[in-house]
Amino acid sequence: MKSNNEKNPGISRRTFLYSLGALALSGCDGGISAPVTPGSRATSRVSTSGITLAHVANGAADVATSGAFAHPGLLHTQADFDRMAQKVAAQASPWYDCWNVLIANSHARLSWSPRPQVEVDRGGSGAQNYPVLYGDIAAAYASALRWKITGDTAYADKAVQIMNAWSSTLQILGGDSNVDLAAGIYGYEFANAGEIMRGYSGWAAADFAAFQTMMRDIFYPINVDFLNRHNNTDITHYWANWDLCNMASIMAIGVLCDDHTLFDQAVNYYIDGAGNGAIAQAVYYMHPGYLGQWQETGRDQGHNTLGIALGGAICEMAWNQGIDLYGYDNNRFLAGAEYVAKSNLVQADGTYLTVPYVSYTNVDVTQPGFSTASQGTIRPCWALVYNHYVNRKGLAAPWSTKFALAIQPEGGGGNYGTASGGFDQLGYGTLTCTRDAVTPATAPSGLTAFPSAGQVVLSWWGVAGGTSYNVKRASSSGGSYTTVASGIADPLTYTDNPSAGTWYYVVSAQTATGESSNSAEVVAVTALQLHTYLTFDEASGTSAADATGNGHTGTLIGGATRAAGHSRNAVSLDGSSGYVSLPGNVVADISDFTIAAWVFWNGGNAWARIFDFGAGTGRYLFLTPKSSSGLMRFAITTNGGHGERAINGNVALPTGQWAHVAVTLSGTTATLYLNGNVIGGSTDMVFAPWRVGPAAQNWIGRSQYSGDPYFHGSIDDFRIYRGAMSTDQITALVQGS
Known part of the structure; x- marks a missing residue:
């Protein structure tokens, strides 16, 4: 892995997070099922107790675990070892095939001699001796596996010898910034070896404590x-x-050291950390059919596949402690795995399948297309993905399944058998992860439906053994349903073209035994529908009622007062502390939209906000009266300022007078209006409000960026619609309001 700096108890914790994902998919009152994700944080934030589902969904609290950890409880549990031992003793395939790969590896032999170092460096001008560390980790892990599967204490003693040698010698990890990779990758791997051995009577308590101290300090x-x-x-x-390797290390060390603070840090960062390893950023873009574009897709496939290996390790370690990160945010990790597997699995003719792609931009690069560099990279990570989702949960994961079966039995310790690569994974997944299949899920799950330019785009998760899928639509909740499509096999998506209205959808699967039950129902609204309407006509108080009856009440904050408006009253914002706060997640279930208001701007510096809905400076949508160019600008992003998709207006918002502003989105076409006239547009607006995700900071007159000025002036007749108004409808809105 190259340096980034190169140019080129009550309810179980697992049930708790699964329920959080289910809440996001329960069907909303206006069209889509949107991901629910807590707000951003750094790991220094202290976890809180008394956590509730609503708190997490609105970003108000961290996940906090308590009670005794399960041991061994990282990548493997005792039940896993019992299964491995039974399958190997019976010489059952494919477990026994992978066992033979393990015992043939030089790292799994009693002749291995540890080579502990006082200092290990990765990167920089010094000696690059980190291979000595990862070689010994591979040997410790392989020996630990051999002991747990056969009971031969000679291998237990070998693993303990290696770990004691390092814990009594290592004092520092050094090098350049690549030391962060060393601490992350080798940290989670070494902690896993230690966790396996912690119950061995031949490992003295003082020596185990010394190993824990090394990992922690x-x-x-x-x-x-x-x-x-x-x-x-x-x-x-x-x-x-x-991010991922460092999250994995923190999580593993937390369990090894029985420290919930560390474990919770890793879980919470995975859920909604600010960096690119948090799952909402790691799976950068969700294409129809739940093909989740991984964040490094435009870089190269060697790094892209490593993301699945590291993300899978995090999910499995959390699962073994009762936290379902696998299922979090409607199986978002599986979406990323399926995308990476599909695009890297070589076909019989030596070619690769194509996958959809949207351009990606960060502070350093813009990547306009899928990178074929290192395409076809094989890492020993697919057995874990396949066996969790298919053989543990009964879901369909066709591309991860094909990859896992194509490369088994994979090795480890730098010798993956049919797989290539180094020591970034522990390997041997066919042996350690393969499990007998459970009964398939009874119905497709995770169905979402969102309007796009008058159509409805549906996606869902299939059932293990499903051969095809049927899409059904009704005009009222609960049916009766009409089948509008059948025989859908891959990808699991369908675009419907209903007339304008409110429509209800379910999906069923065809299996070898017949048709499955229907999925949970979702609703999509293809007609223009008023979602939020703040008139600001109250004579006093800090509440601004939502005239739609949907309960999207605004709250006047700071220097926000009442004043004469374009029509009756308006909210007056002082440009210093005044703004209006809307409820959390107010636009989290919206795709196509119209947002409109009357605005009286007193002028001021650039980057004030007419509105700004988001979850901090990484995920938001906003309209400013004046950007640095002096012109109006609308933008939406899931990757901070560098990743904004924007409309730059061609005129300035006038000052000292009432003006009507509006922005619409229909599919990927966005349009910006001033006084009913089009002043800018974009046909590449691939983001929609639901892609921003849940947002606790939904403001009129205030920016997500603390350094931006507050809006100075008045705002009246603030409206949000489901659906994009036409130019004629915008004109009529201006003339009629």
Whole structure:
């Protein structure tokens, strides 16, 4: 992995997070099922107790675990080892095939001699001796596996010898910024070896404590410092894998050391950290059919596939402690895995399948297309993905399944058998992860439906063994349903073309035993529908009622008062502290939209906001009366300022007078209006409000960026619609309001 700096108990914790994902998919009152994700944080934020589902969904609290950890409880549990031992003893395929790969590896032999170092360096001008460390880790892990599967204590003693040698010798990890990779990758791997051995009677308590101290005092400080500071770079500078490996290390050390603070840090960063390794950024863009474009897709496929290996390790370690990160945000990790697997699995004729792609921009680069560099890279990560989703959960994961079966039995310790690569993974997944299949899911799950330019785009997760899928539509909730499409096999998506109205959808699967039950129902609105309407006509008080009855009440904050408006009253904002706050997630279930208002601007510096809805400086949509160019600008992003898709108006917002502003989105076409006239547009607006995700900071008159000025002036008749108004409808709105 190259340096980024190169140019080129109650309810179970698992049930809790699964429920959080289910809440996001329960069907909304206006069209789509949108991801629910807590707000951004650095790992230094202390976890709180008394956590509730609503708190997490609105970003108000961290996930906080408590009670005893399961041991062994990282990548493998005792039940896993019991299964491995039974399958190997029975010489059952494919477990026994992978066992033979393990025992043939030089790292799994009793002749291995550890080579502990006082200092290990990765990067910089000094000696690059980190291969000595990862070689010994591979040997410790392989020996630990051999002991747990056969009971041969000679291998247990070998693993303990290696770990004691390092814990009594290592004092520092050094080098340049690549030390962050060393601390992350080798940290989570070494902690896993230690976790396997912790119950061995031949490992003296003092020696185990010394190993824990090494992990906590030498590896962890580098891990947590990286996630908190990213070496003082722009948050988009480092690729997802840098975050992921450090999250994995923190999580593993937390379990090894029975420290919930560390474990919770990793879980919370995965859920909604600011960096690219947090799952909302790692799976950068969700294409129809739940093909989740991984953040490093435009870089190269070697790094892209590593993301799946690291993300899978995090999910499995969390799962074994009762946290379902696999299922979080409607199986967002699986979407990323399926995308990466599909695009890297070589076909019989030596070619690769194509996958959809949207351009990606960070502080350093713009990547306009899918990178074929290192395409076809094989890493021993697919057995874990396949066996969790298919053989543990009963879902369909066709591309991860094909990849896993194509490369088994894979090795480890730098010798993956049919797989290539180094020591970034522990390997042997066919042996350690393969499990007998459970009964398939009874119906497709995770159905979403969102309007796009008058159409409805549906996506869903299939069932293990499903051969095709049927899409059904009704005009009222609960049916009766009419089948509008059948025989859908891959990808699992369908675009419907209903007339304007409110439509209800379900999906069923065809299996070898017949048709499955229907999925949960979702609703999509293809007619123009008023979603939020703030007239600001109240004579006093801090509440601004939502005239639609949808409960999207605004709250006047700071220097926000009442004043004469374009029609009756308006809210007057003082340009210093005044703004209006709307409820959390107010636009999280909206795709196509119209946002319109009457605005009286007193003028001022650039980057004030007419509105700004978001979750901080990484994910938002806003309209400013004046950008640095002096012109109006609308933008939306899921990757901070560098990733904004924007409309730059061609005129300035006038000052000292009432003006009507509006912005619409229909599919990928966005249009900006001033007084009913088009002043700018874009046909490449691939983001919609639901892609921003849940947002607790939904403001009229205030920016997500603390350094931006507050709006100075008055705002009246603030409206949000589902659906994009036409130019004629915007004109009529201006004339009639």
